[in-house]
Amino acid sequence: MERIEKLLREQRLKNAQLNTRRHFLKECALGIGGLALGSFLASCDNKSINKQHYLSDRSLNPMAPLPAPYLPKVKSVIYLHMVGAPSQLEMFDYKPELAKLHNQPCPSSLLDGKKFAFIRGVPNMLGPQAKFARAGESGNWISDYLPHFKKVIDEVAFLKAVHTDQFNHGPAQLLMQTGSSRFGRPSIGSWVTYGLGSENQNLPGFVVLTSGGTPDAGKSVWGSGFLPSIYQGVQCRSKGDPVLYLKDPDGVPRHLKKKVLESINAINYKEFLEFKDPEVLTRINQYEMAYRMQTAVPEVMNINNEPEAIKEMYGVEPGKESFANNCLLARKMVEEGVRFVQLYDWGWDSHGTNHSTAVDLGLKNKCREIDRPITALLLDLKQRGLLDETLIVWGGEFGRTPMQETREGRTHKYKGRDHHGDAFTMWLAGGGIKKGAVHGATDEIGYSGVEGRVSVYDIQATILHLLGFNHEEFTYNFQGRPFRLTDVEGQLINEILA
Numbered sequence: 001m002e003r004i005e006k007l008l009r010e011q012r013l014k015n016a017q018l019n020t021r022r023h024f025l026k027e028c029a030l031g032i033g034g035l036a037l038g039s040f041l042a043s044c045d046n047k048s049i050n051k052q053h054y055l056s057d058r059s060l061n062p063m064a065p066l067p068a069p070y071l072p073k074v075k076s077v078i079y080l081h082m083v084g085a086p087s088q089l090e091m092f093d094y095k096p097e098l099a100k101l102h103n104q105p106c107p108s109s110l111l112d113g114k115k116f117a118f119i120r121g122v123p124n125m126l127g128p129q130a131k132f133a134r135a136g137e138s139g140n141w142i143s144d145y146l147p148h149f150k151k152v153i154d155e156v157a158f159l160k161a162v163h164t165d166q167f168n169h170g171p172a173q174l175l176m177q178t179g180s181s182r183f184g185r186p187s188i189g190s191w192v193t194y195g196l197g198s199e200n201q202n203l204p205g206f207v208v209l210t211s212g213g214t215p216d217a218g219k220s221v222w223g224s225g226f227l228p229s230i231y232q233g234v235q236c237r238s239k240g241d242p243v244l245y246l247k248d249p250d251g252v253p254r255h256l257k258k259k260v261l262e263s264i265n266a267i268n269y270k271e272f273l274e275f276k277d278p279e280v281l282t283r284i285n286q287y288e289m290a291y292r293m294q295t296a297v298p299e300v301m302n303i304n305n306e307p308e309a310i311k312e313m314y315g316v317e318p319g320k321e322s323f324a325n326n327c328l329l330a331r332k333m334v335e336e337g338v339r340f341v342q343l344y345d346w347g348w349d350s351h352g353t354n355h356s357t358a359v360d361l362g363l364k365n366k367c368r369e370i371d372r373p374i375t376a377l378l379l380d381l382k383q384r385g386l387l388d389e390t391l392i393v394w395g396g397e398f399g400r401t402p403m404q405e406t407r408e409g410r411t412h413k414y415k416g417r418d419h420h421g422d423a424f425t426m427w428l429a430g431g432g433i434k435k436g437a438v439h440g441a442t443d444e445i446g447y448s449g450v451e452g453r454v455s456v457y458d459i460q461a462t463i464l465h466l467l468g469f470n471h472e473e474f475t476y477n478f479q480g481r482p483f484r485l486t487d488v489e490g491q492l493i494n495e496i497l498a
Contacts, residue, residue, distance in 0.1 A: 062230045062281050063205055065197040068468020073432030073498075074391040075199070076334040077192065077463065078341045080374065081177070082366075083215045084169065084348030087400035087417050088425035089446050090363055093160060094132040094141040097444040098402050102127030106403040110447060117167050117419040118351070118407050125445070126404040126415055129359050138436030145367035148375040154436045155378055155387070156394075156429040157496035161440030161449030164398050164421040164456050169216035169349070172397035172421070176456050177221040179485045186225035186476075187233065188460060189340040191485045192467060194231045195474060200337035203300065204234035207338050209326040212346030222342055226478040230282040233342060236301060236329070261288070300336050303328050314376040327373035331380050334390050345370060348396060351405055352416015359400075359415050378429060391466050392429040393459075399424025402445045423449040426459065432466045432498055439495040457490035465492055 089095060106123050130143035135150040142153055166172035171181035178185040186194070189206040198205030208222045215221050222233030265284050272280040303316055303325060315324045323345045330341045350363045374394070381387040400417035423442045429435075440452030461471040464485065471490050475482035 060281075061201075062228060062278070062285055063193065063198045063201065065199050066195070068196060069473070070468045070470065072468030073466045074430060075389045076337075076339055076341070077189075077391045077393065077467070078330045078334060078343070078377070079189070080343050080345070080370075080392065080394045081173075081215070082348045082370070082394070082396040083173070083213070083344050083346040084350070085172075085396035085398050085400065085419065085424070086348045086366070087350055087359055087363055088160075088423075089128055089400060089402060089417070090130045090145060090359060091143050091367065092141065092158060092425045092427075093442060093446050094143075095128060095402070095442075095444065095446045098125065098446060099127040101125040101445065110403065115167065116401070118405055119401070119403070119418045120406055123403045123406040125402060126359070126417060129415060130364075136436065138438075140436065140438060143367075145364050146371045148371045152375050152378040152429075155382070156392075156427040157433050157435070157437035157439065159426045159428070159439055159452075159454055159459070159493065159496070160423075161442055161451065161453045162395070162399075162424050162426050162456070162459070163449055163453055164424075167398060167419040167421045169397060169419075171217070172419075173215050173217040173221050176395075176397050177217075178223075178225065179457065179460060179487050183217075183220050184225055185483075186227045186231065186485070187220075187222050187342075188463065188485060189222060189233050189342050190224040190227050190231040191464070191474070192340045194227050194476070195469060196339055196467065198337065198339050203333070203336060203338055205339040206231065206233045206342070207333055207340070208233040208235040208342045208344070209329060210235065210344045210346065211321055211323040211326055215344050215346070221344075226483070227476060228278040228282050230285050233340075300332050301329060303332070310376075310380065313372075313380065315372045323369055324373040324376075327377045328380075331377060331384075331386070334381075334386060335384065350400070350416055351418075359417055381430070387429070388431045390430045391432070391463065393426070393463065394428075395426030395459075396424065402447050420447075422447065423453075428462075428496060434496050434498045437496045439493060452495065454493055455489065457486040458493050461486050461490035462493045462497070465497075 089098065103124050103126075106125055108122075111119070111122070128143075130145045132141050132143050134140065135142050136154040138154050140153055140158065142150055164172055164175060166175050166181050174183065174185075175181045177187050179188075189208075193205035196205075206222070219235070222235070224230070224232035265288065268280055268284045271277070272284070303311065304318055306316075306328065310328070311318075314328045316322070316328055317325060323343070326343050326345075330343060333341050345366075348363070348366055350359045350366075352358045378387065378392065381390055381392075398419055398421040401420040403418070405416045405418040423446060440454060441450055442448060443450050464471045464474060471484060471486045475484045477483075
């Protein structure tokens, strides 16, 4: 770093002395094009985060940690996204009236003027396939698909009437994670690391872990959009090498690699001083991060060195890619100062076309896969004193219909539900969250929200608030106007805030 700083001083001096005719002509040749470039670079100015929160300390390190503009309630976020949309009617939203309507034809009032992904004709109503009971001191309802979760039900706050205007997986996932149903916007994890940086400079500030597959919207759900690419999520693996190509090639000792890296970055710094392209800083920091990660990542990503009692509590499966392994890795990462950990668990698209995706079997199996690890994650964070400074978010991209899915007017042999954006359940836990709270309610059959309806933008605004941001002020100038995660919407969900 001393060598690079010396080069920077020399470059500044050189720039100050470049008053030659050649330099003058070079600058003038840029003309209006140079002004346009300057305007574009100014539109990417990090000062646009808000009026009081400047990022001038990041001239050399875009991931330098920054204080939140307002008093935060949490330091880190673990976001658990169930890819494919779980059925709230078999997990958290108990509807005894729906059970009475089981197998009866769906009323036309629920179908007229509505768009569904697959329902055609008149489907039958589908009663709850799980049994429900009240649990904990809060007495909140929970199904028998989640026997372990009963232990921590008093830690969470439920949102029972979340709604979205998207009913296809890809656009709905993009909206939930980036604030837009179209490609090109930064993910929430990118916004957070852009605004706060990372407390651990040896690890990425935004880590992504997947189990079962990649979301329908692809890797854009953890992309940086129009933010500098240094803020995109770094995907790690819970099986094999956590990050590909992390090891040095044979015959390349570490000290030699360090010298090569310093030489490359010195050239890159000169390029940055001349062109002020933020992507050059991204390139520099990614090289340096990769070098530091070679020491830090293998230790943090090693779950084999955890006590046997902890591995048993999570139900980890060494050597395999699993949601349980990823939950334990998430705890280890926030413990090491990683700012935003995103877990995607694939396989929740319970259409009922076969046994593996049917609500009565496939969903039950998926619940079994997450029940123990999520319970362990909350208990583990709590016993380590980390739950009060970590926010846990759980949910899918939309919900499921109270009527059985049909395609081309035919009812499937196995019970399944169609996509539904009018009402579904999410929950939050951790710092700043009111324990045991329930906000919102759906009608007697779980079709629509009748009170306390909240949008995707409301959830995003609340997450940013707990991290110390005003979602309306937290903006980034791009293509001539300020953008924000919550677009032009979003209200705090004060009813679940402690």
